Amino acid sequence: xxxxxxxxxxxxxxxxxxxxxxxxxxxxxxxxxxxxxxxxxxxxxxxxxxxxxxxxxxxxxxxxxxxxxxxxxxxxxxxxxxxxxxxxxxxxxxxxxxxxxxxxxxxxxxxxxxxxxxxxxxxxxxxxxxxxxxxxxxxxxxxxxxxxxxxxxxxxxxxxxxxxxxxxxxxxxxxxxxxxxxxxxxxxxxxxxxxxxxxxxxxxxxxxxxxxxxxxxxxxxxxxxxxxxxxxxxxxxxxxxxxxxxxxxxxxxxxxxxxxxxxxxxxxxxxxxxxxxxxxxxxxxxxxxxxxxxxxxxxxxxxxxxxxxxxxx
Amino acid sequence: xxxxxxxxxxxxxxxxxxxxxxxxxxxxxxxxxxxxxxxxxxxxxxxxxxxxxxxxxxxxxxxxxxxxxxxxxxxxxxxxxxxxxxxxxxxxxxxxxxxxxxxxxxxxxxxxxxxxxxxxxxxxxxxxxxxxxxxxxxxxxxxxxxxxxxxxxxxxxxxxxxxxxxxxxxxxxxxxxxxxxxxxxxxxxxxxxxxxxxxxxxxxxxxxxxxxxxxxxxxxxxxxxxxxxxxxxxxxxxxxxxxxxxxxxxxxx
Numbered sequence: 204x205x206x207x208x209x210x211x212x213x214x215x216x217x218x219x220x221x222x223x224x225x226x227x228x229x230x231x232x233x234x235x236x237x238x239x240x241x242x243x244x245x246x247x248x249x250x251x252x253x254x255x256x257x258x259x260x261x262x263x264x265x266x267x268x269x270x271x272x273x274x275x276x277x278x279x280x281x282x283x284x285x286x287x288x289x290x291x292x293x294x295x296x297x298x299x300x301x302x303x304x305x306x307x308x309x310x311x312x313x314x315x316x317x318x319x320x321x322x323x324x325x326x327x328x329x330x331x332x333x334x335x336x337x338x339x340x341x342x343x344x345x346x347x348x349x350x351x352x353x354x355x356x357x358x359x360x361x362x363x364x365x366x367x368x369x370x371x372x373x374x375x376x377x378x379x380x381x382x383x384x385x386x387x388x389x390x391x392x393x394x395x396x397x398x399x400x401x402x403x404x405x406x407x408x409x410x411x412x413x414x415x416x417x418x419x420x421x422x423x424x425x426x427x428x429x430x431x432x433x434x435x436x437x438x439x440x441x442x443x444x445x446x447x448x449x450x451x452x453x454x455x456x457x458x459x460x461x462x463x464x465x466x467x468x469x470x471x472x473x474x475x476x477x478x479x480x481x482x483x484x485x486x487x488x489x490x491x492x493x494x495x496x497x498x499x500x501x502x503x504x505x506x507x508x509x510x511x512x513x514x515x516x
Numbered sequence: 517x518x519x520x521x522x523x524x525x526x527x528x529x530x531x532x533x534x535x536x537x538x539x540x541x542x543x544x545x546x547x548x549x550x551x552x553x554x555x556x557x558x559x560x561x562x563x564x565x566x567x568x569x570x571x572x573x574x575x576x577x578x579x580x581x582x583x584x585x586x587x588x589x590x591x592x593x594x595x596x597x598x599x600x601x602x603x604x605x606x607x608x609x610x611x612x613x614x615x616x617x618x619x620x621x622x623x624x625x626x627x628x629x630x631x632x633x634x635x636x637x638x639x640x641x642x643x644x645x646x647x648x649x650x651x652x653x654x655x656x657x658x659x660x661x662x663x664x665x666x667x668x669x670x671x672x673x674x675x676x677x678x679x680x681x682x683x684x685x686x687x688x689x690x691x692x693x694x695x696x697x698x699x700x701x702x703x704x705x706x707x708x709x710x711x712x713x714x715x716x717x718x719x720x721x722x723x724x725x726x727x728x729x730x731x732x733x734x735x736x737x738x739x740x741x742x743x744x745x746x747x748x749x750x751x752x753x754x755x756x757x758x759x760x761x762x763x764x765x766x767x768x769x
Contacts, residue, residue: 257768258769277518307525
């Protein structure tokens, strides 16, 4: 598989001794959307900052599009666009001036037509002469994306792109990210909105305490770790779960009308057929049933918790 | 060389200058004019000539230098401190630019502004006091060299400072006193011998002396010494800035 970013044994220890990244090795594939998930303080931003040249690595190496980010920094950085988490902008500049500045800074010849296209895509064209300080938070976020895209990067880092962004803008951004991917741009986004990763990503990496604890194709991950829940709507309420069914992890709702059964999709037998037969034998009728797959959020929480338990044992 | 980046930074900084025209240009010009009115015309008319030069004309080079130093430092330090303060420095650090390109962009813009300001003050001074310039090429050379050196010095302060107060401290507490005591308003030969020796440790003396020589052909110290001192200062500043960027001092973790 063609890796557009190759992170090898990367560690970062800050001056105060804090170990933000520990021996991280990770390949990002060309053209994919990679979501980096992790709780606050897990090292997501440090990892991105190290790849982009804002933080010096303590150990290890990062190669972006074939160029080492320290030794060949010019070539490496030219192909990377970064949208940082914090809204930092030149408040007194106009939108048009700031995107032109970014393009120049990254060594590209002026191209007003291209920048016009970017601003139009991001619904910023009408605001091009406005000072950035007069824009709303969501608009400022768009400006930062426009700046990151101004030099036509082939790799785009989005550090918590939708934090504090309204639903509409979030959908717009998702759409834009997909379009960029279709144009061949590799996208690495960090988020703690799991639904974002679920919606967008091709692959998911989970980082915790500076260590990558898992990297997996999203579908495989959901399949591998997914749990399902079978919910039965009963015809008549029951007071307790009959003893004959005690071997099943069943939960009964308070009104006695709903019976839930959690099962692991990975096990050889889910036990559903057997359960339904036994319910029938007990004379419990149901009028409806449905199954739910666990979301990535639940997977994530269980992963991080398991890891936590393993570490504390 | 990433010329587009140098141009982008330079333009960005110059745009900031022209956006704040009142503060950048008008206020130093007005305050210098006041010096000329008070010291040149009002008090100066009652002062004796120094080295055969009328007092009003004598203080012209010193006053231009004084303004050049403070404006170069404040403009360059603000230029780099602002992105650090607002957080936009991330873009500079993640861009394919070397420390030299960043310095040429920022310091070049700050120095350009100082040079424009110096020439503007020179023209304003001409309205108040008559004077001539004996060595115009040398005058320009001193103007340019001083602007670049002190913009570099300001750039260093802008990286070093981690608060608005620190940004002001060096210009206020060190540079202004050095400039006032460096012979802006008097010739060093007017001081008692002990103070004449002490003054030679003040680097600003060499700047003002050399600059004044380019106007009137008289100097407190030799023009070669002046040139050597200012060049030395420039080289030291370049090395400090280079070290700051390569080590990431206060810029990178």
